[in-house]
Amino acid sequence: MERIELWPEGAPYSQGNDPEDRPALTPYLLEQAGPQTPAVVVLPGGGYGMRAQHEGEPIAQWLNSLGLHAFVLSYRVAPYKHPAPLTDAQRALRYVRSRAEEWGIDAGRLGILGFSAGGHLASTAGTHYDRGDEAAQDPVERFSCRPDFMVLCYPVISMGEFRHDGSRINLLGPEPSEADIQLFSNELQVTSDTPPTFLWHTSDDAAVPVENALLFAGALSRCKVPFELHSFQTGVHGLGLAEQHPEARVWPELCANWFKRQGLI
Template sequence: MALLVLCCGVQAEPAVWQPAGGRVQVPLWPGTPPNPAPVPAAEYVKTGTDLIGGKPVTWVSNVSRPTMTVYAPTGPNTGAAVLVIPGGGFEGLAMDLEGTDVCDWLAPRGVTCVLLKYRVPSAPYDWRCDCRPHNLALSMPSLADTQRALRTIRSRSAEWRIDPKRVGILGFSAGGFLVAEASTNFKRRIYAPLDAVDKQSARPDFALALYPGHLTTDYRKLNSAITVSGDTPPTFVLQAEDDEVDGVNQALVYYTALKKAGVPAEMHLYAHGGHAFGLRETSEPITRWPALAEVWMRSIGVLPGH
């Protein structure tokens, strides 16, 4: 999880995260968000001293007011949209490494990118054990925020020039867990409907789970919060074998469940790459995964051409 990237030293800035380029964060909820989770202090931003791909990492935590930031296509609009969910172990969010960097990749390809700043920390836990009680609680604020974001995108599809039948989801690490959770629990009402937005579907039309975590309870058995079925959307999975944070079994167990359920799935497994590399190019071949993801999105009809 991206939390480990920043543990070696950060510079804290007591400010709410703001997107660059004059973009505006859109509040996710009309009032107080449901399923509230206490936060220890005000939202803050950290700038990491360690570099990934030659750049520092921006870390955001204590998020109590979730938002979306819309990145309109800078290339010819394809009508596709992707909800991007940064990782961070449910303790914080790697907002650039696993967030804005993704939108900078998708927008020139004609995809509307919607960056989710969801509520963290979600609950106290020890990521080194298999106890993780927050994974099993379907009322968790992070999943409620994810469902609400997907519904909001569809509710504003005409305004944002989006095809409501080509709304996908992409997440890293803990965000990859939310990808799997949203892909398999979209029929469950995680929160009481508030307005017309909540009449929309919360099912992603396609999904990308990148070095996902928290997917198993004993590194062999699929987390009971992930109920894979034939209705689970087509899924792209990426994992490094030497990922010492979540481990390769997380992705393998999920991919196996997808195949058993007859879900169209594609998995790319690399020998090296570690964890929390995002889209930043390094010497490892795994960092060229965006080209594979783009081919996959074309193969399933999300993007034009094949």
Template sequence: MKKYRPVFLLSLILSTSGISAQEMTLPLWPNGIPNSKESDEKEVSETGDINWIRNVQDPDIAVFLPTMQSATGQAVVICPGGGYGGLAYDWEGTDIAKWLNSKGIAGIVLKYRLPNSESVEVSYKAPLQDVQRAMRLVRANAEKWNVHQNSVGIMGFSAGGHLASTLGTHFDHEDVFKKDAIDSLSARPDFMALVYPVITMNSEFTHQGSRNSLLGENPSKELVKEFSNELQVQNNMPPTFIIHATDDDAVPVENALLFYKALKDQNIKAEMHIYPEGGHGFSLGLGKGYLETWPDRLHDWLKKMNESQGEPSKN
């Protein structure tokens, strides 16, 4: 009987099982999750039109890598939305990572802890801790994944857009947990892409469900201000790309407008596209007329970001 060499055997197993050798999942906190406590809560994954994940217990990143031949050196950490009560994991996560791969960009889907989880001690701290760690984990593996350490960005949808913008405004937020070597790396994103994002916690324009999940029903004025990210913009923030629809009846377009103005006031390079129609939660916009070309605008912008870092564009 013919003996297969280990590498060939691994490739055969992956190809026949439908699993790409370019995909892997890594835990964020292999040595203990900070800001957590024991509970009987179980993680739930509901599969229907959208793969909806609730009660995240073990936060991780799913890594989708393009072929080395097409890799641009860029990577994007993706934060799915879900009102901080769940994650639209494929619709605003893995689907986006695969699209990025088609452009030669590594897509890193973050499964972050949700603030209303019984396993979280301080609600509003957990998502930020997880996204900071995800950025550092990508940079720690940059050489292995054919990624440039200075070309790692963040992308978020809806409440995931709030988390992404929180990283952009709070990336240097002090860590209060036991650190390891990875935590010495920078968590600052090199660029941000925000898609129909929740930005403000001000009751006039916020998404109330996201605010309640993150801060509770009666948060202090200080907490509302801290997580109203249009009020936290500083001049050391990364360039930002924003997409929103005027007729969004879940997250008012004022969220995007307020953040863009704050970026402009601090001389942060920003590009914003406001579509007259599209509603909320349109993901890649497939089947929504010319709205489905918005990813092309993002791709153009990402190429420009890469060129500004001194890296030639391959796509």
């Protein structure tokens, strides 16, 4: 599978030259698609310490089955801390937009999908973004890094009371400042410009409390941002496509229906 490095000459904040120091996109492009097909950047979870394989390629293949182009992002994880992961996610969105015409992608219908800590990174991309720098020497940096829609799957959202300790430590360090805790508690960063969002979680998630999804949904509601939230009564953390789970296995169908309502498929 092709692996496209986001910074072939070396990434910002790089600590070396190994593959883990070189963030990259793996594209899953539809062979037959119209010239204005939506696309999704996929962020696997792993507590900002790894990237779970079952939340990468299988998700891209599912998106392909719905008629969407997909890209799995190999973003940097520990020992990398903020701002490296967000820089990688923002660069991925800019990069896909920079090649949208070549790949037949609708640059105005580019979304982001993340699981667990990847959901935190996705929600960070959806609440901390810019529209691009028209004066940038690097042409990729001239493109917007705002996702047009988000799918957040059992996401880490808050760095406060309902945090996932491992994600917070890996991203912000063992003693983050109160300012960083606030800044990356993304339920506090939602505005009326935050992208429409589909969320799902399990109510008894023992690793990442369901309050993370509830807090984000509440913030979206207050800002009148369209959203859909599903919380299944039971289910361990990290279900991915949840094909064997009696309840959560329906989330891909529910998400596909939401895509249809958004005019994406």
